Amino acid sequence: MAMKFKLVTRKNMGPDQKEVPEKIYAQMVCGDYVPFDEFVEEVADSSGVGSAGVKAVIDRMVVVLVRHMQHGRRVQVGELGHFRYNFGSDGVTDGKDFATNMIREPKVRFFPGKALRVAKGRTSFEKISPDDKKEDEGGNEDDRPVIE
DSSP states (O other), rough: OEEEEEEEOOOOTTTTTTTOOOOEEEEEOOOOOOHHHHHHHHHHHTSOOOOHHHHHHHHHHHHHHHHHHHOOOOOGGGGGGEEEEEOOBBBOGGGOOGGGGBBBOOOEEEEEEEEHHHHHHTTTTEEEOOTTTGGOOOOOOOOEEOOO
């Protein structure tokens, strides 16, 4: 199934913004939301493990993942991929002037495994019409005009 998108007009932030102040861009339209309980049930149905077991493993995985990442480790999570923290800081001209409060809050970086990378490369796209009612579902709170 294809990922859906709509066309929106946005301010041009490129080098030609004086000549072309606005451009038309594709914006993803999110599909249906899959709640965690439904996800767990689906994994349980196809694995032979009960949903309580699947949920317990995922919950514990998060605890262990957080612990390792807080120690600056990269964590490989099987075929899913690996996770690590990444952060930046303000710069100083002399190292003596640097303080840890200049470090910005870490961000979680995820690097997908092979299956996700292959699936991503095989993704197709489908333009939706502005009349499609599904367009407003799935967290698209963007109020920019839609281009037909």
